[in-house]
Amino acid sequence: MKIHVERDLCIGAASCIAVAPDVYELDDENKAIIKNPKGADDQTLLDSAKACPTQAIIVLDDNGNQVYPEKK
Numbered sequence: 311m312k313i314h315v316e317r318d319l320c321i322g323a324a325s326c327i328a329v330a331p332d333v334y335e336l337d338d339e340n341k342a343i344i345k346n347p348k349g350a351d352d353q354t355l356l357d358s359a360k361a362c363p364t365q366a367i368i369v370l371d372d373n374g375n376q377v378y379p380e381k382k
């Protein structure tokens with residue numbers, strides 16, 4: 311799985327960091343950046359995206375299909 315942070319949506323809540331501290335960190339604008347995309351297993355990556363209050367974390371499968379947030 312691949313993850314991507316929509317900077318415009320990120321409010322710096324750091325919930326993602328609480329779930330996957332090896333994957334994300336906050337930059338000097340208090341936005342999450344990905345420091346290590348392989349810092350957690352797929353389930354933890356998904357959980358970190360679900361923990362984000364603004365759904366700023368987009369999860370894609372290996373084929374580039376969006377897994378989370380679910381497309382309506």
Ligand code: SF4
Binds near residue numbers: 321323342362
């Ligand atoms: S949980 Fe969402 S809003 Fe909070 S820091 Fe992570 S990406 Fe940003």
